[in-house]
Amino acid sequence: MHAIGIERGKATPQLLEVPRPEPDEGEALVRTLRVGIDGTDHEVIGGGHGGFPPGEDHLVLGHEAVGVVEEPGDTAFTAGDVVAPTVRRPPPSGSNEYFERGEADMAPPEACVERGIDGAHGFMAEYFTSPAQFLVRVPDDLAQWGFLLEPLSISEKALELAAASRSTATWAPDTVLVLGNGSLGLLTVAMLDDATEVYCLGRRDRPHPTIELLDSLGATYVDSRETPVDEFAAVHEPVDLVYEATGYARHAFECIEALAPGGVAALLGVPGDWTFEVDGGRLHRELVMGNRALVGSVNSGPRHFEAAIDRLRGLPAGFLEDYVTDLVPYREFERAFEEGDDGGSDGADGGTVIKTAVEFDTHEER
Ligand code: NAP
Ligand code: BGC
Ligand code: ZN
Numbered sequence: 001m002h003a004i005g006i007e008r009g010k011a012t013p014q015l016l017e018v019p020r021p022e023p024d025e026g027e028a029l030v031r032t033l034r035v036g037i038d039g040t041d042h043e044v045i046g047g048g049h050g051g052f053p054p055g056e057d058h059l060v061l062g063h064e065a066v067g068v069v070e071e072p073g074d075t076a077f078t079a080g081d082v083v084a085p086t087v088r089r090p091p092p093s094g095s096n097e098y099f100e101r102g103e104a105d106m107a108p109p110e111a112c113v114e115r116g117i118d119g120a121h122g123f124m125a126e127y128f129t130s131p132a133q134f135l136v137r138v139p140d141d142l143a144q145w146g147f148l149l150e151p152l153s154i155s156e157k158a159l160e161l162a163a164a165s166r167s168t169a170t171w172a173p174d175t176v177l178v179l180g181n182g183s184l185g186l187l188t189v190a191m192l193d194d195a196t197e198v199y200c201l202g203r204r205d206r207p208h209p210t211i212e213l214l215d216s217l218g219a220t221y222v223d224s225r226e227t228p229v230d231e232f233a234a235v236h237e238p239v240d241l242v243y244e245a246t247g248y249a250r251h252a253f254e255c256i257e258a259l260a261p262g263g264v265a266a267l268l269g270v271p272g273d274w275t276f277e278v279d280g281g282r283l284h285r286e287l288v289m290g291n292r293a294l295v296g297s298v299n300s301g302p303r304h305f306e307a308a309i310d311r312l313r314g315l316p317a318g319f320l321e322d323y324v325t326d327l328v329p330y331r332e333f334e335r336a337f338e339e340g341d342d343g344g345s346d347g348a349d350g351g352t353v354i355k356t357a358v359e360f361d362t363h364e365e366r
Pocket of ligand 1: 038039040043154179180181182183184185201202203204224245246247248267268269270271297298299
């Protein structure tokens with residue numbers, strides 16, 4: 001079967017011919033419908049994050065997937081069920097306490113592998129297999145958008161963690177600053193429809209499709225070249241919640257200055273090493289004296305995928321059609337990875353594309 005992946009020594013994704021996987025006991029064989037692409041995929045392709053499965057010279061990409069059960073095997077699924085896989089699996093050393101508790105998303109990197117990202121092949125292939133406990137049933141009518149459940153679940157978890165850190169007081173984020181107008185930032189802005197004011201920070205000139213999308217969502221675009229994050233509160237207002245999705249390491253600290261007392265910042269970006277100066281004393285004091293919090297959040301579990309199903313249904317009308325700008329047949333996969341095409345940080349000028357998915361099967365016959 002065909003798969004799309006990276007090969008050692010090659011700079012761009014390749015069409016690979018790989019054996020169709022055979023499901024083991026407790027696993028289902030899934031026929032892939034669509035696989036989304038995000039900033040992490042570009043980081044993996046660029047070599048800044050993740051890695052090959054042990055002893056292998058290629059990595060099948062793709063961690064935002066939806067598919068249809070082809071062979072349920074001995075699982076409780078039925079052929080034809082639409083499913084979305086979670087990303088994390090036990091490491092080669094075997095299962096551990098995180099997986100035994102059903103909390104793989106809380107495992108440190110050495111206690112898990114991530115399909116399509118780090119140490120395990122992903123879902124960007126005509127078929128994939130998965131143990132049943134890592135497959136979430138998706139309502140049939142959501143099949144075409146099911147690849148968005150993984151990124152939605154990422155924000156479900158981060159928002160849950162942020163709220164949990166505020167559990168000693170009444171807290172509902174009325175004002176929110178989302179850092180990053182990439183695929184994760186924009187999806188999160190669309191999820192925040194309970195907030196009174198949502199700001200989203202980018203570094204693009206108008207006209208730009210991501211800024212038009214923000215306008216249509218009623219959010220306020222903030223250009224980081226005019227208003228750096230540490231000056232945001234003075235120009236606009238201190239916010240209850242910051243959601244960082246730039247991967248720009250200074251934002252993790254500058255955002256403390258954007259928080260209102262009692263506010264929390266959820267950090268999602270995965271930067272490389274970078275040494276820079278901050279006023280650590282001031283930021284420490286602001287955190288303590290203002291009851292402010294910083295929480296890092298990575299990955300998500302089945303519970304967050306379930307919440308994402310409801311969230312997907314509740315997204316503003318017309319958003320999905322504007323957000324998913326490119327569905328690329330898998331044989332034309334090169335187009336899906338062109339720099340900047342997902343609004344990603346690689347392309348200074350960007351393209352007209354916001355969110356891309358690679359399509360294996362249109363599911364139209366259903
Ligand atoms: P993306 O599409 O590359 O988006 C990142 C956005 O941040 C881009 O639009 C980029 O703008 C913007 N940006 C970067 N530096 C900026 C700056 N200094 N000022 C203003 N805007 C800036 O990536 P994504 O898919 O949205 O993901 C965002 C980050 O979250 C990545 O680091 C990714 O690895 C991470 N992530 C983490 C998790 C998790 O579980 N923690 C899950 C998914 C993603 P330009 O395009 O104009 O450069
Ligand atoms: C994925 C997560 C993963 C994280 C870190 C994100 O893009 O959506 O599932 O845990 O990257 O590798
Ligand atoms: Zn991702």
